[in-house]
Amino acid sequence: MSEDGRDGREQRSEVTRSALVAAARSLFVERGYAAVSTGDIARVAAVTRNALYYHFPTKEAVFRAVYEDVEGQLAQRVLPAALAYATSRGQLEAGIEEFLDGCLDPTVARISVLQAPAALGFAQMREIDNRNYLGALRDGIRSAVEAGELPDLPVETLASMIIGALDEAALLIATADDPAAARRDAGVVARALVDGLFVG
Incomplete structure (x- = not known):
């Protein structure tokens, strides 16, 4: 087969995969993971179920791809916002403020906060998140401790506890009757926590 033929086939394959992820994302947001079948995803993507299974062996694998997509987009918001500052x-x-803003997005709320724990479990979520913004958070905390800007505390423990607080804030926002008010409250508390860390 010619190089052009292979390139065309790979391009069509990527178009199909992208269509499946987009269809699954829309369905999971609208109906929830448990209520969506692989047949539903294939139908909305306008492909056969065989085409779906060529790319994704299970519904969980489709959800993982959706979660990676959503978290990657959130990281593209959080990291530039954080790196705009020198200190x-x-x-x-x-970074915290942008993360909390991101939690107001219904897609982030439905996919990342409400559905991912049951669909993927902690280990897969943490693996994906570490590749996005959590690894950068740990690196930033480590640098701040080494520079004497933060107390000399165990870096992994401190990072994990900050992440835990942010996860809880995300859950509060996602489940609140008034998400905007919950986000404002979370911001106030987050700023107080940061103030406490950087005292002295």
Whole structure:
């Protein structure tokens, strides 16, 4: 087969995969993971179920791809916002604020906060998140501790506890009757926590 033929086939394959992920994302947001079948996804993507299974062996694999997509887009918001600041404190504050803003997105709320724990489990979620913004958060905290900007505390424990607080804030926002009010409250508390860390 010619190089052009292979390239065309790979391009069509990628178009099909992207259509499946987009269809699944829409369906999971609208109906929830448990209520969506692989047949539903294939039908909305306008492909056969065989085409779906060529790319994704299970519904969980489709969800993982959707989660990676959603978290990658969130990271594309959080990391530039944080890196716009020169200081560790500014980076942490800006990153937290952008993360909390991102949690107002119904797709983030439905996919990342409400459905992913049951669909993927903690280990897969943490693996994906570490490749996105959580690894950068740990690196930033480590640099701040080494520079004396933060207390000399165990970096992994401190990072994990900050992440835990953000996960809980995301859940509060996602399940609140008034998400905007919950986000404002989360921001107030997050700023107080950062103030406490950087005292002295």
